[in-house]
Amino acid sequence: xxxxxxxxxxxxxxxxxxxxxxxxxxxxxxxxxxxxxxxxxxxxxxxxxxxxxxxxxxxxxxxxxxxxxxxxxxxxxxxxxxxxxxxxxxxxxxxxxxxxxxxxxxxxxxxxxxxxxxxxxxxxxxxxxxxxxxxxxxxxxxxxxxxxxxxxxxxxxxxxxxxxxxxxxxxxxxxxxxxxxxxxxxxxxxxxxxxxxxxxxxxxxxxxxxxxxxxxxxxxxxxxxxxxxxxxxxxxxxxxxxxxxxxxxxxxxxxxxxxxxxxxxxxxxxxxxxxxxxxxxxxxxxxxxxxxxxxxxxxxxxxxxxxxxxxxxxxxxxxxxxxxxxxxxxxxxxxxxxxxxxxxx
Amino acid sequence: xxxxxxxxxxxxxxxxxxxxxxxxxxxxxxxxxxxxxxxxxxxxxxxxxxxxxxxxxxxxxxxxxxxxxxxxxxxxxxxxxxxxxxxxxxxxxxxxxxxxxxxxxxxxxxxxxxxxxxxxxxxxxxxxxxxxxxxxxxxxxxxxxxxxxxxxxxxxxxxxxxxxxxxxxxxxxxxxxxxxxxxxxxxxxxxxxxxxxxxxxxxxx
Numbered sequence: 001x002x003x004x005x006x007x008x009x010x011x012x013x014x015x016x017x018x019x020x021x022x023x024x025x026x027x028x029x030x031x032x033x034x035x036x037x038x039x040x041x042x043x044x045x046x047x048x049x050x051x052x053x054x055x056x057x058x059x060x061x062x063x064x065x066x067x068x069x070x071x072x073x074x075x076x077x078x079x080x081x082x083x084x085x086x087x088x089x090x091x092x093x094x095x096x097x098x099x100x101x102x103x104x105x106x107x108x109x110x111x112x113x114x115x116x117x118x119x120x121x122x123x124x125x126x127x128x129x130x131x132x133x134x135x136x137x138x139x140x141x142x143x144x145x146x147x148x149x150x151x152x153x154x155x156x157x158x159x160x161x162x163x164x165x166x167x168x169x170x171x172x173x174x175x176x177x178x179x180x181x182x183x184x185x186x187x188x189x190x191x192x193x194x195x196x197x198x199x200x201x202x203x204x205x206x207x208x209x210x211x212x213x214x215x216x217x218x219x220x221x222x223x224x225x226x227x228x229x230x231x232x233x234x235x236x237x238x239x240x241x242x243x244x245x246x247x248x249x250x251x252x253x254x255x256x257x258x259x260x261x262x263x264x265x266x267x268x269x270x271x272x273x274x275x276x277x278x279x280x281x282x283x284x285x286x287x288x289x290x291x292x293x294x295x296x297x298x299x300x301x302x303x304x305x306x307x308x309x310x311x312x313x314x315x316x317x318x319x320x321x322x323x324x325x326x327x328x329x330x331x332x333x334x335x336x337x338x339x340x341x342x343x344x345x
Numbered sequence: 346x347x348x349x350x351x352x353x354x355x356x357x358x359x360x361x362x363x364x365x366x367x368x369x370x371x372x373x374x375x376x377x378x379x380x381x382x383x384x385x386x387x388x389x390x391x392x393x394x395x396x397x398x399x400x401x402x403x404x405x406x407x408x409x410x411x412x413x414x415x416x417x418x419x420x421x422x423x424x425x426x427x428x429x430x431x432x433x434x435x436x437x438x439x440x441x442x443x444x445x446x447x448x449x450x451x452x453x454x455x456x457x458x459x460x461x462x463x464x465x466x467x468x469x470x471x472x473x474x475x476x477x478x479x480x481x482x483x484x485x486x487x488x489x490x491x492x493x494x495x496x497x498x499x500x501x502x503x504x505x506x507x508x509x510x511x512x513x514x515x516x517x518x519x520x521x522x523x524x525x526x527x528x529x530x531x532x533x534x535x536x537x538x539x540x541x542x543x544x545x546x547x548x549x550x
Binding site for chain 1: 348374378381397398401402404405408409410413414416417420421479481524526
């Protein structure tokens with residue numbers, strides 16, 4: 001029985017289609033649960049930073065709070081402003097949400113646990129993350145409101161600026177790996193935790209993390225939605241499920257960039273100490289722990305830092321990160337070339 | 346193979362349709378969005394022939410950077426759509442001529458109109474597979490050896506364009522107070538903080 005199902009799934013064309021669908025579900029469902037509980041963890045972390053309790057009413061320790069929030073958003077009326085461009089207005093949150101999900105196709109959760117093990121995995125992730133800006137910019141334009149539009153313009157300029165330095169960070173890592181495949185990136189970091197790229201490429205790790213904050217519009221770079229001046233930026237006119245899609249997309253993007261950080265700099269599914277009993281723990285658990293660590297820093301930053309001024313944000317992106325990362329690319333290339341460490345394949 | 350053929354015709358049809366919509370749609374913002382859709386379908390076609398590197402670069406460069414700036418500019422324009430469409434028929438012959446020239450180039454390249462056939466096919470998937478390396482590596486090997494000088498020249502052209510744009514838009518305004526972050530950071534404590542003993546109910550004058 002089991003063997004028959006296995007043959008059907010791997011050989012018959014319908015079976016293969018079902019298998020692909022199942023693989024997608026196996027990634028998407030845990031991801032959406034993680035997104036829901038990320039909102040809970042976020043609020044708990046801020047609460048403890050501010051000496052509050054955080055959500056603690058719905059369910060034990062407030063654990064059902066994300067579900068209650070989701071249900072509430074689901075039951076609200078979706079309002080489309082009469083002067084908005086209806087098609088684009090509703091398309092924008094879908095784009096944000098979809099780009100946040102399709103990027104997970106190439107993320108390796110463990111050795112061989114990846115839906116699409118493509119040769120250009122890093123480039124694919126970079127391409128998808130550069131698409132995230134469209135959801136925001138289309139939302140801002142389609143809302144036909146000045147707050148939304150200003151938020152969208154800010155966001156577009158910000159994301160384009162910080163993508164440049166993320167690109168250089170990716171180039172440094174791929175120079176050290178010699179491959180664009182994400183599984184190869186992780187395998188190149190095998191060994192003790194000081195073999196992971198966070199230590200040799202520490203400045204790039206910092207730049208990557210700060211740029212990731214800017215890419216996901218999180219504090220201290222949440223100018224696109226800064227509530228004090230722009231109400232809620234590009235989200236001003238959104239309500240109910242379209243808003244929820246934006247919200248979920250934003251959190252999914254945060255988890256994605258944390259995952260990318262874990263793969264590029266923290267050794268992906270590798271255990272920090274390459275001996276038993278640490279190697280008995282499945283790689284996917286290590287990967288999840290590393291993502292959780294980076295996500296905690298995301299929340300910690302949001303609970304701690306004030307918002308940047310817009311010109312300072314641009315200054316940091318173009319005048320600090322761009323030269324530093326470009327210089328580090330040249331330095332890494334030179335060290336690899338003249339130190340004889342160019343990866344052979 | 347059937348699935349690939351279906352995928353090819355779907356992507357190609359959407360590509361041609363969205364290309365047409367770029368030209369005929371009344372709102373320039375829609376034009377840019379259709380252009381982005383066209384880029385995507387072109388990238389999908391590249392993936393279908395096994396050129397995944399070029400596909401990803403197409404998405405990163407054109408969709409992720411160039412089209413964002415297009416959209417950025419077009420959204421900020423205050424456009425009278427009726428006026429914009431007035432010159433459409435005047436420009437049609439020139440556009441048609443350029444289009445015809447490009448079509449002829451493609452047909453010559455494919456060897457349909459005679460000439461050396463198969464110029465294009467040497468760069469195809471089969472060529473890369475014969476080397477048994479992925480096409481990112483294959484492109485890198487010729488780009489940084491055989492075409493190294495051309496590659497550098499292309500970079501220089503871009504640099505010149507960038508400097509030109511900066512020169513055209515840079516203006517020095519007198520009397521602007523700039524923020525100097527290094528000055529702010531190196532300001533000594535004595536200049537910036539004074540400790541005052543405040544008498545009760547006295548306040549600071």
